[in-house]
Amino acid sequence: MSTSNPASFLREAARETRVLGDYEVVVLGGGPAGIAAAVAAARGGRRTILVERYGFLGGMGTAAGVTNFCGLHANVAGDIRRVVHGIADDLTGRIDRLGGLSAPHLVLGRIHAQAYDTAAYKLAADDLLLSSGAELLFHALAVGVLADDAGLAALLVETKSGRGAVRGRIFIDCSGDGDLVAWSGAPFELGDGCGNMLYPTTMFRVNAVDPARADWGTIPRLMAEAEATSGRRFPRKSPIVRPQKHASEWRVNLTQVSRPDGRAIDGTDAGDLSRGEVEGRRQVADAFAFLRTVPGFEEAYIVDIPPQLGIRETRRAVGEYMLSDADVLGCASFADTIGVNGWPIENHVAGDVVFRFAEPGSRGFNHLPFRMLLPLERDNLLVAGRCAAMTHLGQSAARVSGPCFVMGQAAGTAAALALSGNVVPRAIDVGRLQARLARDGAYLGT
Numbered sequence: 049m050s051t052s053n054p055a056s057f058l059r060e061a062a063r064e065t066r067v068l069g070d071y072e073v074v075v076l077g078g079g080p081a082g083i084a085a086a087v088a089a090a091r092g093g094r095r096t097i098l099v100e101r102y103g104f105l106g107g108m109g110t111a112a113g114v115t116n117f118c119g120l121h122a123n124v125a126g127d128i129r130r131v132v133h134g135i136a137d138d139l140t141g142r143i144d145r146l147g148g149l150s151a152p153h154l155v156l157g158r159i160h161a162q163a164y165d166t167a168a169y170k171l172a173a174d175d176l177l178l179s180s181g182a183e184l185l186f187h188a189l190a191v192g193v194l195a196d197d198a199g200l201a202a203l204l205v206e207t208k209s210g211r212g213a214v215r216g217r218i219f220i221d222c223s224g225d226g227d228l229v230a231w232s233g234a235p236f237e238l239g240d241g242c243g244n245m246l247y248p249t250t251m252f253r254v255n256a257v258d259p260a261r262a263d264w265g266t267i268p269r270l271m272a273e274a275e276a277t278s279g280r281r282f283p284r285k286s287p288i289v290r291p292q293k294h295a296s297e298w299r300v301n302l303t304q305v306s307r308p309d310g311r312a313i314d315g316t317d318a319g320d321l322s323r324g325e326v327e328g329r330r331q332v333a334d335a336f337a338f339l340r341t342v343p344g345f346e347e348a349y350i351v352d353i354p355p356q357l358g359i360r361e362t363r364r365a366v367g368e369y370m371l372s373d374a375d376v377l378g379c380a381s382f383a384d385t386i387g388v389n390g391w392p393i394e395n396h397v398a399g400d401v402v403f404r405f406a407e408p409g410s411r412g413f414n415h416l417p418f419r420m421l422l423p424l425e426r427d428n429l430l431v432a433g434r435c436a437a438m439t440h441l442g443q444s445a446a447r448v449s450g451p452c453f454v455m456g457q458a459a460g461t462a463a464a465l466a467l468s469g470n471v472v473p474r475a476i477d478v479g480r481l482q483a484r485l486a487r488d489g490a491y492l493g494t
């Protein structure tokens with residue numbers, strides 16, 4: 049399929065588009081950022097809708113089978129602490145009450161992550177969203193925007209009941225791909241500027257693992273031996289093969305999906321995505337055949353290949369501040385902090401994953417500034433999550449779930465404050481935003 053042949057266009061007839069509703073806050077995307085943004089805006093008393101193309105929430109966390117929260121914790125001078133609270137607590141508490149949350153586990157001997165069951169995440173997120181008073185529009189693929197003199201006016205969606213427009217006063221782009229930023233004409237970046245994005249992964253989970261004999265720590269060595277002795281080739285080093293809450297079920301994060309030219313699949317290109325889905329599943333079959341040779345996995349079977357290829361990075365807004373790798377490694381502080389990121393640089397390069405941590409003994413987290421939620425040139429648009437204003441390497445850290453919850457809660461709260469003060473988001477009093485976030489349980493890192 050060609051997605052870029054400029055000679056092939058058809059002209060459609062102009063048409064009337066049905067208005068589906070009028071809202072004060074319109075959130076695009078139901079991943080960690082979108083969930084937190086919609087809940088915060090609705091709790092702030094604003095008529096809020098969250099628009100999502102799938103029939104469930106969680107974003108990459110469910111749709112791409114991530115099944116593991118990173119970035120809820122930081123290594124603060126050797127002491128690993130939970131540093132992301134607020135709406136993230138409301139969600140993880142609900143997942144836990146459903147029996148779907150694992151205890152935190154150690155990653156690379158330095159930081160905690162926390163696995164969860166996708167089914168529990170979906171149930172918990174529905175409950176959290178609806179109890180906040182936000183409305184949900186599922187199975188609605190956003191396809192464009194309409195603007196007027198006041199800025200963005202409506203989000204255009206395609207649904208099974210036809211095309212529609214969702215009108216709003218403030219829009220929050222939590223699409224992960226910066227769709228709203230791009231459609232509104234605001235500036236954005238794609239990858240590192242040389243066509244390189246973090247590589248995607250097709251996740252999968254296996255069941256019927258014998259937990260008494262399976263040892264995730266041996267898998268890198270067994271992969272190297274398999275390459276040396278059987279000629280098997282793995283697309284990347286640094287596999288993550290770890291147990292879920294129920295010890296016979298393990299998640300497998302070891303594929304790496306690239307284009308024929310070796311660069312990462314572009315998650316904003318339909319042709320790339322189509323080829324990437326097929327290639328990702330092919331790699332799953334290969335990886336599974338290897339796993340069956342690993343002690344404890346002989347009887348394992350694939351219990352889930354998630355709905356989509358896991359996309360780590362596409363567009364990132366150019367905002368009033370671009371969070372960088374220097375900020376992450378230097379544990380930067382900002383006067384307009386909205387919360388913190390404690391996850392290290394996690395760069396998915398060709399054939400490997402390269403981690404870089406802040407110095408041992410350091411504070412172990414950087415502040416996330418409000419300015420990274422403010423795209424340039426558009427006044428009634430905020431952006432949160434993995435498409436917020438970050439450099440390529442800054443995003444490799446702050447794209448994980450914990451900081452996405454932080455950004456989402458701040459964006460939703462900022463939208464509510466802007467509406468109550470009748471100002472644009474970039475004009476709100478940041479001190480009031482911080483006080484509101486702290487009141488609502490967020491940790492600002494100060």
Ligand SMILES: Cc1cc2nc3c(=O)[nH]c(=O)nc-3n(C[C@H](O)[C@H](O)[C@H](O)COP(=O)(O)OP(=O)(O)OC[C@H]3O[C@@H](n4cnc5c(N)ncnc54)[C@H](O)[C@@H]3O)c2cc1C
Binds near residue numbers: 101432447
């Ligand atoms: C393979 C893989 C492994 C990862 N491992 C971890 C991990 O272990 N721990 C961790 O914390 N993080 C991990 N991450 C990162 C993390 O999952 C994501 O970066 C995070 O989910 C980003 O959250 P978000 O809300 O910004 O966007 P997303 O989670 O991408 O959510 C965006 C949402 O918007 C919806 N959407 C997008 N465009 C449209 C549209 N046009 N119309 C309607 N809906 C739309 C999508 O369906 C999706 O639900 C991993 C990511 C990948 C890909």
